[in-house]
Amino acid sequence: MRQLILQKKLIKKRPKKSLGQNFLIDKNILKRIVEINIFNSESEIIEIGPGTGNLTDYLIKKKPKKIFIIEKDKDLLKNLVEKFSGKAEIINKDILKFFEYQIFNKNTIVVGNLPYNISSQILVKFILDNNFRFRALMFMFQKEMANRILAKVNSKDYGRLSILSNWKFRVKKLFDIKAGSFNPRPKVESSILLFIEKTEKFPIRDSKNLEKITRILFNQRRKKIRKSINYIFKNNKKIINNLNLNLDLRPQNLDVETYCNIASKYEELKTN
């Protein structure tokens, strides 16, 4: 009987695949992450998905001015409260439904070993929603996703995530992390990326329009852009000519600036 109860307890505590729970257990990696010279005594940290608090422990050692941790899983809360009450502000919410902009400011560094199944959604949220203020984002992704974010025009990984990220941020890979540094061990390696907002971004009135343009074009990833461009601009030849595009190219052959040009023309058209 006792054994059964014990077993049940264990089952309940088992990491949840559905929430992308792969806890970082490698102390050398945890140390390396917080040694990145972006943290200082002015820093306010917001950690997404603290899990069992492994990274949180190290972040607190950097003595930030403030630290908020946002964890969706209720089952992990008790442990987080025991470990960090008085040291961190613990928020039990879903980051995708989180809009408390007031805890973000220009000294905020958003950190997270992101749940892999929603990591791109989380990144896109911080790209498109201008109400979030921060100094930098430091996120861990599966390596394949990181490569897509970093990809350059004309490469096979180049796509919506590369365009949106590179429109808004200077993106830098800090280092790769082996699968064995996590528990449970994921199937693939991870990479940690640092995002710092560009001071001079290509001006787009509403970044959601850039998102829309990339979505329409990359829906036809292998096709020439002619059809999608005609669709976006409702066959308006004058505007299309004005853009000076080679319509025989494919979505992967247009650089970030060209996407921005298309988005800003689209905005012009919408307001006229």
Ligand code: SAH
């Ligand atoms: N930072 C920890 C855990 C990373 S695993 C470590 O490195 O060890 C990802 C964490 O994100 C898990 O704790 C998971 O419960 C949490 N999570 C998953 N979806 C979330 C969401 N929508 N909002 C907030 N946290 C989420």
